[in-house]
Amino acid sequence: MKWIRGLLGLVWKLYFLAVVFITLIILYPVYLILLNDEKYFHKGFRLIRIQAKIILFFVGVRKKVFGSIPNDASTNYLICPNHSSYLDILLLYASFPNYFIFLGKKELGNVPVFNIFFKKMNILVDRKNAMAAHQSLIKACERMEKGSNLVIFPEGTIPDSAPKLKAFKNGAFRISIQLNIPIIPVTFKDNYRLLEDSWKLSSKSKPGLSRIYIHEPVYPNVEGKSELLTLRQITKDRIASKLD
Numbered sequence: 428m429k430w431i432r433g434l435l436g437l438v439w440k441l442y443f444l445a446v447v448f449i450t451l452i453i454l455y456p457v458y459l460i461l462l463n464d465e466k467y468f469h470k471g472f473r474l475i476r477i478q479a480k481i482i483l484f485f486v487g488v489r490k491k492v493f494g495s496i497p498n499d500a501s502t503n504y505l506i507c508p509n510h511s512s513y514l515d516i517l518l519l520y521a522s523f524p525n526y527f528i529f530l531g532k533k534e535l536g537n538v539p540v541f542n543i544f545f546k547k548m549n550i551l552v553d554r555k556n557a558m559a560a561h562q563s564l565i566k567a568c569e570r571m572e573k574g575s576n577l578v579i580f581p582e583g584t585i586p587d588s589a590p591k592l593k594a595f596k597n598g599a600f601r602i603s604i605q606l607n608i609p610i611i612p613v614t615f616k617d618n619y620r621l622l623e624d625s626w627k628l629s630s631k632s633k634p635g636l637s638r639i640y641i642h643e644p645v646y647p648n649v650e651g652k653s654e655l656l657t658l659r660q661i662t663k664d665r666i667a668s669k670l671d
Contacts, residue, residue: 429629436632443486443622443632450478451540462548471548472526479520487634488514488621492522494641496611503576504644506611507599509666510580511589512618514637519578519613522639527576530567530598532584552598554583564598571606581662589619590670592663600658609644612662614669616640640669 451458454474461471483490496504506527508515516529529549536542536551545551550570552563571577579602581595603610616638623631642665647658 433627433629436630437626439486439634440622440626440632443482446482446485448540450481454478455540455543458543462543462546465547468548469526475544476520476524479517482517483521488518488637489635490518490522490637490639492639492641494643496523496525496641497644503571503574503608504611505571505599505603505608506576506578506613507581507662507666508578508613509590509592509615509670510582510585511615512585512622512624514618514622515580515615518615518618518637518639523576525576527578528567528570530563530577530579554596560598564602568602568606571602571608577602581659585624589624590616592667592670595659595663597655597659600655600662603645603658604647604654607647609646610658610662611644612642612665614640614642614666616669616671638669642666642668 457474458471461467461474496506506519506523508519519527529545530552531545531549533551533553536545550563550567553559567577567579579599581599582593583596584593586593599610602608617635618637620631621633621635621637645658645661645665647654
């Protein structure tokens, strides 16, 4: 019975990838225009949201959102979710209507076709190169100062132990302190159950409900290393509070 469930899960995962690929190929000519000129980025963002919703609909993933980002047009936010599945990215776009950009790992820029999202609109970071990583954070700060919201997965990657959290990296919290910008912790409770980051027959892959918890903002208060550690721990505790 387990191998039948595993085989069905594998078929669904391949179907999921096919839906992503087909919708991306159809929209790619439009993305070439909207994502290569900063004046069109907001329109590109809206198109990405539409694509994300279409993909989730066709693969049978539903969402239920608890909480919301404060509706304050004068304040931008640094959004910090746990990272347990590639569904996280789609559900961020489907759930957050306000424009945001991603700080993603450098490897995403090497994926053919998909790298269109990281050529200009979003920001890549090379975590193995301290100087390059610092430059990416500077660029992220500049974009936030212009009014963009920013998404950073503080774990840096999908941990093998998901949903158990990995140690958080400091980049998001340095930006929060430097710009005095609040952090919005986000918990994806079910995504690792729906699309596990593995091709093993025993891996979890199925349609279903994704519960998303948007926590109260965490505000930076005082300067110094102790604040960074406190900010990081509060964010991690809030995310973990809704995980199994």
